[in-house]
Amino acid sequence: MAKRTDLPDDRDVKTDLDPEDWDDFRRQAHRMLDDMVSFLETLRDRPAWQPVPDWVKGELTAGIPRGPTDLGDVYRDFQTLILPYGNGNLHPAFHGWVHGAGTPTGMLADMLAAGLNANLGGRDHAAIYVERQVIDWAIDIFGFPKGASGLLVNGTSMANLIALLVARAKHLGLAVREQGLGEAGAKLVAYTSAAAHGCIAKAMDMAGFGTAALRHIAVDRDQRIDLDALSRAVAEDRARGLTPFLLVGTAGTVDTGAFDSLEGLADIAAQQSMWFHVDGAFGALAVMAPELRSLVDGLSRADSLAFDFHKWLHVPYDCGCVLVRDGALHHQTFESAPAYLARAERGTGAGAPWFCDFGPDLSRGFRALKVWFTLRQFGIDRLGAAMVHDCRLAAYLAARIAAEPELELLAPVALNIVCFRFKAEVPDLNRLNADLVIDVQERGIAVPSTTRLGGALAIRIAIVSHRTVEADIDRLVEAVLETGRRLAG
Amino acid sequence: MAKRTDLPDDRDVKTDLDPEDWDDFRRQAHRMLDDMVSFLETLRDRPAWQPVPDWVKGELTAGIPRGPTDLGDVYRDFQTLILPYGNGNLHPAFHGWVHGAGTPTGMLADMLAAGLNANLGGRDHAAIYVERQVIDWAIDIFGFPKGASGLLVNGTSMANLIALLVARAKHLGLAVREQGLGEAGAKLVAYTSAAAHGCIAKAMDMAGFGTAALRHIAVDRDQRIDLDALSRAVAEDRARGLTPFLLVGTAGTVDTGAFDSLEGLADIAAQQSMWFHVDGAFGALAVMAPELRSLVDGLSRADSLAFDFHKWLHVPYDCGCVLVRDGALHHQTFESAPAYLARAERGTGAGAPWFCDFGPDLSRGFRALKVWFTLRQFGIDRLGAAMVHDCRLAAYLAARIAAEPELELLAPVALNIVCFRFKAEVPDLNRLNADLVIDVQERGIAVPSTTRLGGALAIRIAIVSHRTVEADIDRLVEAVLETGRRLAG
CATH class of the missing domain: 3.40.640.10 (Type I PLP-dependent aspartate aminotransferase-like (Major domain))
Structure with a gap:
């Protein structure tokens, strides 16, 4: 067992992990916050999703950091390596899985919770x-x-x-x-x-x-x-x-x-x-x-x-x-x-x-704080209305599918999820629809997902976001039709 | 099942949960961040811990919010009801359990993670x-x-x-x-x-x-x-x-x-x-x-x-x-x-x-982001040194206990945890030490905890914080001696 008397005397060293210069830290913190608010304000200007480039994956395999790095440099790496390559669920055209879209308020609440620790x-x-x-x-x-x-x-x-x-x-x-x-x-x-x-x-x-x-x-x-x-x-x-x-x-x-x-x-x-x-x-x-x-x-x-x-x-x-x-x-x-x-x-x-x-x-x-802020700021009536909005969009999508002969609804729409597919005379319709979904994802137009219903591969649209509007649904339908026709030859 | 055609037309309503006025939101966000940085900068000016007052507990039993509340008002409630009544683990004089002290950097990383969602x-x-x-x-x-x-x-x-x-x-x-x-x-x-x-x-x-x-x-x-x-x-x-x-x-x-x-x-x-x-x-x-x-x-x-x-x-x-x-x-x-x-x-x-x-x-x-920021900014050598610092303080406390005839060490100090007690001629020494710990906690001087070692109730000091310094240990020893003598009559 280590001898306690062997431990170095650090009485004259700054031993805490707080900033050496609080003003400098404060400036850096405000810069991060400002960037994030701008990021959330301009979500529509970016692709719904994009693949993580290989060079980013490479950077994220660097070995264990022994020495320190300036906080500003770590943040710059966050901006270039991480922020652009998210899940996609913040974006109005994300319908891939039942993922919440988050809110700017939730971000602030989590900041407060992490500060309180x-x-x-x-x-x-x-x-x-x-x-x-x-x-x-x-x-x-x-x-x-x-x-x-x-x-x-x-x-x-x-x-x-x-x-x-x-x-x-x-x-x-x-x-x-x-x-x-x-x-x-x-x-x-x-x-x-x-x-x-x-x-x-x-x-x-x-x-x-x-x-x-x-x-x-x-x-x-x-x-x-x-x-x-x-x-x-x-x-x-x-x-x-x-x-x-x-x-x-x-x-x-x-x-x-x-x-x-x-x-x-x-x-x-x-x-x-x-x-x-x-x-x-x-x-x-x-x-x-x-x-x-x-x-x-x-x-x-x-x-x-x-x-x-x-x-x-x-x-x-x-x-x-x-x-x-x-x-x-x-x-x-x-x-x-x-x-x-x-x-x-x-x-x-x-x-x-x-x-x-x-x-x-x-x-x-302190998970509870972000729930507390969300429920209190919006109130449950408005949060309920946001769900109804998604269900209305799902009904709208179902109606658009019904009106398009090349599209086929694969399950009743009970709530906010729509399963359908593109129809064409091809040897492997499931493969065509799977490729279609990846094509639409990779071009950053929207993020549908897939599932299987009775053997049929379905394009699955789960409308969960509070940011999605009818124009997003229209763009999705056009993209599915255009992509399906192209892939069908 | 609800008829989808019954769903209200909300095409002309703002349905998303983003701010109506981004500039206003941005100002509010910066205010919150500024307050939190100030809070972390001035931890030593406040008690290590204080009980949650009954009026606060009462406020936190209000019923479900149906309608909206201005974000600024929700935040004011956070400031008055929640922020002053924390765990105590941020404070340099918290030695109650093996709780991390957090860092300002960790707060920022969690904000970024919650924004990215x-x-x-x-x-x-x-x-x-x-x-x-x-x-x-x-x-x-x-x-x-x-x-x-x-x-x-x-x-x-x-x-x-x-x-x-x-x-x-x-x-x-x-x-x-x-x-x-x-x-x-x-x-x-x-x-x-x-x-x-x-x-x-x-x-x-x-x-x-x-x-x-x-x-x-x-x-x-x-x-x-x-x-x-x-x-x-x-x-x-x-x-x-x-x-x-x-x-x-x-x-x-x-x-x-x-x-x-x-x-x-x-x-x-x-x-x-x-x-x-x-x-x-x-x-x-x-x-x-x-x-x-x-x-x-x-x-x-x-x-x-x-x-x-x-x-x-x-x-x-x-x-x-x-x-x-x-x-x-x-x-x-x-x-x-x-x-x-x-x-x-x-x-x-x-x-x-x-x-x-x-x-x-x-x-x-995205738990990983706060780990990534922490390890990268500080580097593992400095984080290791912060642990050694705590062990040195534990050895220092053990030495102070050994030098005080009214204090008794109850277990060897292998690392950063010190178990000891105040000794006095009283009918129930365990009760005295339990009361002593609560007294020190309630006065906001420090947060020790208790445990039992072979029947003896021990004052347990787990030194985990990167903020604790020798002067905190000295203050703790003085408080234990003073409180013990007072309670012993």
Whole structure:
């Protein structure tokens, strides 16, 4: 072990990592902020997306920096190597995945949060009360009862895992935490639809059940879970001596934005004593818009809900949320109380219950602040209207597709996602549409993505951005037609 | 389902969430930044910590905002309700837990990241290459081989869970992902020390093994795992038909900053065919300082490592990291390939392998940027020197304690953590020291914490901040003496 007396005397050295010259730092900071505001103000002037050039990739393989670099030089590298080659999701013509577009306000809120540098694992400080307030707002928005609990997490994947672990504790008892799954755990089976997000299966994998214990129930033409098929599967599993414990409904499927019948699922879960969880990654927020709310009827009957603030509420990445109806069980599923985290009535050890006792993480950044700023500045009515706007654009796109003989709609448009393709007499239509999408992306016109629906490769347009307008949709349709014709020969 | 034709026509309405007046927004943004820089410049003028007043807690229970609020008004609430009531970890006199102090640079980097709003789950954009570069630096720093993999996560708790799941896949085969733990899984047992962090047990719980399958091996007087006791426990478990699969060493225990003999653990893990994981939450970074490096001899032999950038590297919360020697196995443990995440050779779907295939999250913020800025601006030599500075202060505090008859050191000082107590002839010495700590906290002089060592309640001083200097330690000692004498009557 190092001898403490060997440590160098640094009493006359500047040992902190604060600026040597605060005025100089302040000027640099204002320059960065000014550049970023200008960048956000002029998004439309740039391509929707562009590939990362090889020389940039090369620069980003430089070895570990041993010595210092001037902050201004590091920033210049950010400007040339990183800023021009983003995801694309800031741009009005990004429709590739269900990615939020961010807001300038969210950027400022994250700056404040990073300056404050709070750890929300626990202890008594204002940030804790902000996260509680945000969760209480979510509980209110979704009609969960008083006594419900929640936690901000990276995203819905983690929120789904947390809910699954609470459901596990419900069915196996809290002894599962000490004793593990055991024989009773090996008999548990869960249900979701064939159109559910892959992270449900991943949660079953991580929690030790294995993905084979998750039944993917067939969907109807509208990509909604088939309730009769579900009931049959549950009955068959019970006949085999298995124990149905968890039913996961989807509010807004990833491929087409379809909504399971949450009322129907709630009924079956109640009859069968299953935990009813809703993966509402982006679709659950439809509850905020009167025009869309009926899509999530039954959501307030769920035992737990997972959704994201960084998708349709445009909070900067990352920020998801889990809500649990039985807040006490949620707490019991994750609580622990080692000596070094002793709670107190007063001092910094106060403020119980601590958020570290509601999920896996003890180190937790101040995600809540960007949600707080976003919800407060815009209000939920306006945020709901922005969602309705996207759905209107999706309907507009569907109408334009219907009017074009060379285009074919591949799924009903339930919300904000449109799946279609370019039709032509070619040997491999799927290949043509895949190439078409990459061509449109690489030219920076727009960012569609692809998915597969019943064997057909679909151009998938997820309209999530608050910046998209009809003219962007028109430009997209023209680009698809022009590119499709060119590629078809 | 809502009729799409019912959606309101908003063609003449401003539907985006960008500022109505960019100049006004820019002024507001600069004001916020200026305030935050001033706040960071004048940290010493404020109390180290202060309780959140009841009126603030009351304000932070206001109901859901339906309508809009001017951004300036939201910001004013941040200034009055949140900013004054932080964790305390920014302050030079915060020694309560192993919390990083943040840096002004980290604040700027997070602002840039939030403006760019990238999702690093996958796809081809520059942020991905930045995270890869940061991970390659970590691989280099810790002496892991080429072919090793890594992932930035919230913190070490999640990093430990990920490593445990890779170890699980190693011992049960990748079929565990589909088939679950089963009978073979029920026989697996893991080992760590009695001084290990509680998140190791939590990971065993979440992964379905149960905490009872984790053996807490006794520690020696220096809080290091007893290697003989470990070997005996492994032999006993094998004799019972159980399968030792995972050995978790600690580099820097949470209570006292002790280091297990990583060479000794690596030998035992190799002999017993166990996965050797190191929880190096803050201590592993000692490798960056020549004066401390010998503490982590053997670390480069680990199969996996978990550590945090937000602790001793002062990156703003949150940012931890997991490294895995066998990068291919790490990838196989988490990969999935649904149609909506189809990979491509070109376009936005390029850039494989994607980070979502190395852990639980598909939505992942641009944590890497603040690490990149921090490591590049300061360089690892200076960051290492800042750690040595903290250890020197810990040695200085230990010397001051030794010189004061009313103070008693309760554990050897291996690194930067000092556990001691005030001694007095009182009926309940533990109670006196607990009250003493809260008294010092509430007066804003300093933020010590407490832990228990062999029944004794210890004042725990974790010196992590780059801002702490000898005068802060002197003030702490004086405050402890003065408060102790007062409370002792």
